[in-house]
Structure formats: C-alpha cells, structure tokens
Amino acid sequence: MILAPSTIDLFAFGEESLLDLVSGQASPFFAYDLGAARERFRRLRAALPQRVRLAYAVKSNPGLPLLETFSAEGAWFDCASAGEVSTVLAAGGTGAGMVFAGPAKSERDLQAALFAGARVQVDGIEDVARLHTLHEGAEPLPVSVRVNPAQGVSEVATIIGGGGPSAFGVDEEVVEEFLTEAARYERVRISGVQVFAASNELDAGRLLANHRTALRIARHVQAVLGRELDLVDLGGGLGVRYDVTQPSLDVRTLGAGLGRVLEENAWFTGELLLEPGRWLSAPTGVYCARVVRTKDSRGERFVMLEGGINHLLRPLMTGQPFPTLALRPGVGVIGSAGSGAAGGALVRTTLAGPLCTSLDRLGTGDLPADLRPGDVVVFGQAGAYAATQAMTHFLSHPAPEQVWVG
Incomplete structure (x- = not known):
C-alpha cells in the first residue's frame, strides 16, 4: 500500500x-528532509514579490542543519532569544539579516542582539530605555516597534498574534504616546514597524487583510514620526494543514495579492519583511x-x-x-x-x-x-x-x- x-x-x-x-x-x-526545506523556501520565494524578504522564524525549528540550509538560500532570520541568535550565527547567518523579538527581553537577550547587529523589535518603553543605555554606537540605534492592532485582524486561532489584550507590543490606541516618550531617548531611533496578527492561517485572503492592517498602522506611525520608515515587518502566520480535509495555503494567491497590496501602498519604499516559520519547516x-x-x-x-x-x-x-x-x-x-x-x-x-x-x-x-x-x-x-x-x-x-x- x-x-x-x-x-x-x-x-x-x-x-x-x-x-x-x-x-x-x-x-x-x-x-527531517533538508531537500524538502530547500524546495519549500524556493517555492515561497518564487511566489512572492521580489522586494519581500523572507525571515525564517527560528522558533518553529532551530535545528542547525535546517538553519544552515535556509542561510545558504539567502534567508533572513527572526530570533526571540540569545540562544537563537547564537545558533543563527553558527549557521552562517548575520545580524544584517536578523530581527529580534520577544515580549520580555532579558538584558542578555538585548546584548546578544546588539552584539550580532540584529534589528530589535521593541515591545514597550522599557526596551527603548534599556537599549538607550546599552547602545554604544555614535549614531542612534534603529529599531522597530511592534504594534498590537486595535481592529482589522482576521485569524482562526490566536497563539502569538491577533487583536485584543496582549503581552506583545504597544497597543495601537496608545502608539502616539509611546512614540512621543520614545523620542526622549536620543540613542534609539524608531524607524520600523512590526505587526504579527495571525498564526497558522490557511486562507490567503485573511493573511492579505492582516497585511493591509499592518501597512495602515505603519503609515500612521510614519506620519506621527514625520520621517520615512525603513522597515515594515508583516509577521508570519503562513499555515500548514494538519488534517486531510483542510485546504492548503495557496502561496501563489498570497504572492499575487501581496503584490497588489504593495501597489496600493506605494508610499512605503523601505524593506518589507515576512516571517514564515511553520510553513517552511513543518x-x-x-x-x-x-x-x-x-x-x-x-x-x-x-x-x-x-x-x-x-x-x-x-x-x-x-x-x-x-x-x-x-x-x-x-x-x-x-x-x-x-x-x-x-x-x-x-x-x-x-x-x-x-x-x-x-x-x-x-x-x-x-x-x-x-x-x-x-x-x-x-x-x-x-x-x-x-x-x-x-x-x-x-x-x-x-x-x-x-x-x-x-
């Protein structure tokens, strides 16, 4: 059989x-089949607009051979601990292609991210204050702010995304107050936005709706700052099916739709990031x-x-x-x-x-x-x-x- x-x-x-x-x-x-990992990365890369960078979410599977495989394919990496940063560096990744996230970053985590040269995503003013103390460079440290959307979020199951009360990020309703307070820390510069609003989503339409929400929030942040953002991180959420009766996510539909979303948001000219984890590794x-x-x-x-x-x-x-x-x-x-x-x-x-x-x-x-x-x-x-x-x-x-x- x-x-x-x-x-x-x-x-x-x-x-x-x-x-x-x-x-x-x-x-x-x-x-694990590393050949399958290469094939999935290349398939997703081919389906998406060229300007969209892929940052593999290490949390989904931090196996060194897998990270080496994705590194050789040109992936960025989404890390959430000092240990993940260390493993990515060992796999050939670099801080220039690394973002660092987490709702309760320890000082060790922040030091590891700074040492690697990763782009830190701050979840509150506490992150900004500690980075202001830790950063020793002559120029302000560019960081992204994670924003917890007030509405416009569409997903089936909330794991680390979604709307409502959240341990993650800055609530959208108070983001202007946050940006005003963050501006007091001269050695840190908010220049990017991250919105993670879905987990294991199989519907390309829902993902695209969330991407539009992320770009709407980013446009508002850019207007408040009065300067152009250099990075918008759309988060992850690309799902895989666990049951034979479920549909598979159509990444070609997702890619074509994301292309249209970018056309609708021609105001943004910086880097655009997507953080697939489960879709690549599961x-x-x-x-x-x-x-x-x-x-x-x-x-x-x-x-x-x-x-x-x-x-x-x-x-x-x-x-x-x-x-x-x-x-x-x-x-x-x-x-x-x-x-x-x-x-x-x-x-x-x-x-x-x-x-x-x-x-x-x-x-x-x-x-x-x-x-x-x-x-x-x-x-x-x-x-x-x-x-x-x-x-x-x-x-x-x-x-x-x-x-x-x-």
Whole structure:
C-alpha cells in the first residue's frame, strides 16, 4: 500500500524512505528532509514579490542543519532569544539579516542582539530605555516597534498574534504616546514597524487583510514620526494543514495579492519583511514512535506509544493532533488518513504516551484496527513546534534522536 495522493504533503518522506528509517533507527525519533526545506523556501520565494524578504522564524525549528540550509538560500532570520541568535550565527547567518523579538527581553537577550547587529523589535518603553543605555554606537540605534492592532485582524486561532489584550507590543490606541516618550531617548531611533496578527492561517485572503492592517498602522506611525520608515515587518502566520480535509495555503494567491497590496501602498519604499516559520519547516519533519501495547477501555480504543507529550506537546496545547499513518516494519504503510487500511477497517483511536499522567495524549484519529506492538505510528508536519516545544525532561525519559537527511 502507498500513501494516498491527498495525504502526501502531510508527510516528509515516502513509504520506502520511512521503512528504511524505522529499520535503521531506534524509536522514538524525529527525521527531517533538508531537500524538502530547500524546495519549500524556493517555492515561497518564487511566489512572492521580489522586494519581500523572507525571515525564517527560528522558533518553529532551530535545528542547525535546517538553519544552515535556509542561510545558504539567502534567508533572513527572526530570533526571540540569545540562544537563537547564537545558533543563527553558527549557521552562517548575520545580524544584517536578523530581527529580534520577544515580549520580555532579558538584558542578555538585548546584548546578544546588539552584539550580532540584529534589528530589535521593541515591545514597550522599557526596551527603548534599556537599549538607550546599552547602545554604544555614535549614531542612534534603529529599531522597530511592534504594534498590537486595535481592529482589522482576521485569524482562526490566536497563539502569538491577533487583536485584543496582549503581552506583545504597544497597543495601537496608545502608539502616539509611546512614540512621543520614545523620542526622549536620543540613542534609539524608531524607524520600523512590526505587526504579527495571525498564526497558522490557511486562507490567503485573511493573511492579505492582516497585511493591509499592518501597512495602515505603519503609515500612521510614519506620519506621527514625520520621517520615512525603513522597515515594515508583516509577521508570519503562513499555515500548514494538519488534517486531510483542510485546504492548503495557496502561496501563489498570497504572492499575487501581496503584490497588489504593495501597489496600493506605494508610499512605503523601505524593506518589507515576512516571517514564515511553520510553513517552511513543518512539512520537512516526521516523528516516529513504536506501539508498545493496545487496549479497549469502556468503549474507547487506546494505543500506547514509546513517546508522548514529552516529545509532542502541540496536541495537548491546541487540541489539534498531528496527522498520522501506521507503518509495519517489513510490510509498509498499513493505514493513513484518507486512504483506508490494508488489513481492515480504520477505527477511532486515542494515542497515548508512556508518561504517568492522564494528560499524555497525542490526539485521536483513525488508525487500523489490527495495529499491534512493534508497528510504528508516524506523525506528519512534525518539523515545526515539535521536538523543541515538548516537555522533554518530564519523567526523565530519554530525548528522541533527530535525524537529518539530504
């Protein structure tokens, strides 16, 4: 049996490659396809207007081989900690192609960003005041201000974007007061705007609406400052599907629409930045865990795996599981979403891990009824917000291996 055509984009590797991986690698483990990462970067780059720069959001997956791959493609990087700055520099990135964000930046974070030469995005007057003290250059330090939109935001699920009350940025309603206060700090110069208003959005139209909101805010900031901005950062939010019934984001539609948005905003002549993370990294990775045991409990089917939320926390946080398929070593794929099962019917199954807590659930989905110990469950879209977002040290189970291919 082979993967159904409708599900191929959910998993980084084909059936033969998956069989090779599970036969040669101790479970559980993550595997990533660097060739797929290159292809996705180039596809997105080709779809967007040429003046739009791509800054890979390191938070989605900070693996050094992945950062090296994107660096070789000419990517900028969106960092949110001193550790991410260090990893990007090790991967060949430079401060000239780096933005630095975060709602509670430590002094160590700010020093790392300044040392690298990154563009800092300030979230409040406290950031401005500390940068004023830390900056030792002869010229004022150019920074961007993150603005939390008052309205005009369109997204399905709020994770780190959206409107309403927020720990991030300066509320749009008080941005003029902020700019007036920031002007008192002569060694810091507000010259850019960042608006991050979506997370994992699959609708190009919603993303474009948010981009128009960002440019509307930027135009207002420029008018208040009385000088031209040199950078507008549109944030990220480019989504990937986790379910076979969901649509995929059409990046060509997004690119064409963004071109029209730029024509509508000819007033802005500076750098324009987009921060894709998940869209670039999620489809490059899979997580593989062997079945330890199965059971039926009061009408519910359970399959217990060697790994749980200590490796994949996202289903518990969001309520949305990763896509899965079942693999039998020496045989091949025996069931996947949208394709039925080779050995019989698919049944609703709750996936649980090895941890001594009822929170250890990796989601519920349709898997073969004859799934048995030794089979492997493969989780797709695991190249983002997976290995490094997990509760790795909980209960002291070993960390999973990470395998880089290509």
